[in-house]
Amino acid sequence: MKADPTTAYPGPSRIHLAAFPPKERWDDWTELDSQAWPRRKERHYSLVPTTCFNCESACGLLAYIDKDTNQIQKFEGNPENPGSRGRNCAKGPATLNQITDPDRILYPLKRAGKRGEGKWERVGWDEVLDHLASRIRKAIVEDRRQEIMYHVGRPGEDGFTERILAAWGVDGHNSHTNICSSGAREGYQLWMGLDRPSPDHANAKVILLISAHLESGHYFNPHAQRVIDGKASGAKLIVFDTRLSNTATHADYFIAPYPGSEAAILLSIANYLIQNNLYNREFVRRWWNWEEYLDQRSEVGDQRSEKDSFKEFERILKKLYSDYTFEFAAKESGVDVKTIEEIAKVVATAGTRFSSHNWRSVTSGVSHGWTVARALFMLNALLGAVATEGGVFPNAWNKFVPKPIHTPPHPKMWGEVNWPAEFPLQCTRCLFSCRVCLRMDAANSILISPAFTTRCGRIPTAFHGSKFLLMKT
Ligand code: SF4
Numbered sequence: 001m002k003a004d005p006t007t008a009y010p011g012p013s014r015i016h017l018a019a020f021p022p023k024e025r026w027d028d029w030t031e032l033d034s035q036a037w038p039r040r041k042e043r044h045y046s047l048v049p050t051t052c053f054n055c056e057s058a059c060g061l062l063a064y065i066d067k068d069t070n071q072i073q074k075f076e077g078n079p080e081n082p083g084s085r086g087r088n089c090a091k092g093p094a095t096l097n098q099i100t101d102p103d104r105i106l107y108p109l110k111r112a113g114k115r116g117e118g119k120w121e122r123v124g125w126d127e128v129l130d131h132l133a134s135r136i137r138k139a140i141v142e143d144r145r146q147e148i149m150y151h152v153g154r155p156g157e158d159g160f161t162e163r164i165l166a167a168w169g170v171d172g173h174n175s176h177t178n179i180c181s182s183g184a185r186e187g188y189q190l191w192m193g194l195d196r197p198s199p200d201h202a203n204a205k206v207i208l209l210i211s212a213h214l215e216s217g218h219y220f221n222p223h224a225q226r227v228i229d230g231k232a233s234g235a236k237l238i239v240f241d242t243r244l245s246n247t248a249t250h251a252d253y254f255i256a257p258y259p260g261s262e263a264a265i266l267l268s269i270a271n272y273l274i275q276n277n278l279y280n281r282e283f284v285r286r287w288w289n290w291e292e293y294l295d296q297r298s299e300v301g302d303q304r305s306e307k308d309s310f311k312e313f314e315r316i317l318k319k320l321y322s323d324y325t326f327e328f329a330a331k332e333s334g335v336d337v338k339t340i341e342e343i344a345k346v347v348a349t350a351g352t353r354f355s356s357h358n359w360r361s362v363t364s365g366v367s368h369g370w371t372v373a374r375a376l377f378m379l380n381a382l383l384g385a386v387a388t389e390g391g392v393f394p395n396a397w398n399k400f401v402p403k404p405i406h407t408p409p410h411p412k413m414w415g416e417v418n419w420p421a422e423f424p425l426q427c428t429r430c431l432f433s434c435r436v437c438l439r440m441d442a443a444n445s446i447l448i449s450p451a452f453t454t455r456c457g458r459i460p461t462a463f464h465g466s467k468f469l470l471m472k473t
Helices: 093-100 124-139 161-168 182-192 222-230 260-274 280-288 290-298 308-321 326-333 336-349 371-384
Strands: 029-032 040-049 059-067 072-077 110-111 118-122 150-152 173-174 197-199 206-210 238-241 252-257 354-358 392-394 423-424 435-440 446-449 460-464 469-470
Touching: 040 072, 040 290, 150 161, 161 173, 182 371, 197 354, 206 222, 206 336, 222 238, 238 336, 252 336, 260 308, 260 326, 260 336, 260 371, 280 354, 280 371, 290 308, 326 336, 354 371, 354 392
Parallel strands: 150 173, 206 238, 206 354, 238 252
Antiparallel strands: 029 040, 040 059, 059 072, 110 118, 197 392, 423 435, 435 446, 460 469
16 A cells, blocks of 8 residues: 655655654654643653564564653554564553563562462572572483473574573473474475475465464464555455454455364365466476485386376376365365365465465364475465565575574484384375384484385385485385
């Protein structure tokens, strides 16, 4: 939307009628004291840019510091912030609680009674640091590294803590991610080697969002703004969600599939693109690892009409996905065939301007939830809507990520000691996703055993990051 240049805020917000204080006056901004009304009492403020961290969107805020008391009176949006552009969700201005809440923890506390009794005593920082450091050191010296665990709600930094723990040889970095976005990250990681998507909703032609994507409800305001920008420019919005979320209320297509069935719908859309040659052939030819895939098939004696040819791969692709019909998806999801077909046709019109997102919920709350993000990004990978205007970028491509000079190697073993004797997983080396079995030996080393038969007939024998490498027997 174009704002009138004479009345719009000149910064990134471009808000019509200049709703924000111009930055030239941030050193001395005057407002009437609302509590003195009806008297017209002026208050003078310094407006100091800061950042909201009530979620990791890190929207810009302006702290209104009263010049008489030197206290923060309130927080408002920072119109100069290129991400949030002056707008915030309700949690942004509520940051004031964190400045004034009487229940804030202002100094270290040590349990004074039994666990759960709620009794605490104040202790000094030196005592806490000495106590924790000596216990951690003792555990490292005695090689009890698996007894050290660090938990944080949201890390909010680019790997500093992970480096420290890795330097200690400890695999004990926990955060809420373990039960939140890790499933979705797995799906993205398998496609692009990076676990976070950065969708360009504002320039998309079609936006597909699956519960719970970052924009779904209460926060991640910068994303929500871009969805609305995209819609204002004519983008179609498709939402899969069991809830009538904020985004769902703005959707052109809102469906509520049975939880856990989302991947079936996505695969039926993929199948529609594949069977009707509606995918970006050049992108697939250039960026998919189809040659490696054909190599693996050839070693188990599959017939091929054209050696190593892309056409052969396309033929296999058609066969491989042919079971994922709209009827199959409808049966799995409870959504009618006609609606799924209509959505597939809309997706097919997007070309490289297809933005999509899925984060937690369906990927963390159901068995094999990670396949949802994997199937979703497959649509991007089929359409060639990867790192394009209106498509989805790997997020590390369009944000600054500091690279440390030295990164210690990650510990070779995982922290958990009580693994089940056998742990079924799926091989991700090719599209067949064969089931394999992970075992820990007595020394907690990871073994991959052929408890299930793999399609290619080879035994996976090595674990490497999130991929199971298939080695020759
Ligand atoms: S979306 Fe809301 S909670 Fe998140 S950083 Fe922005 S204002 Fe804060």
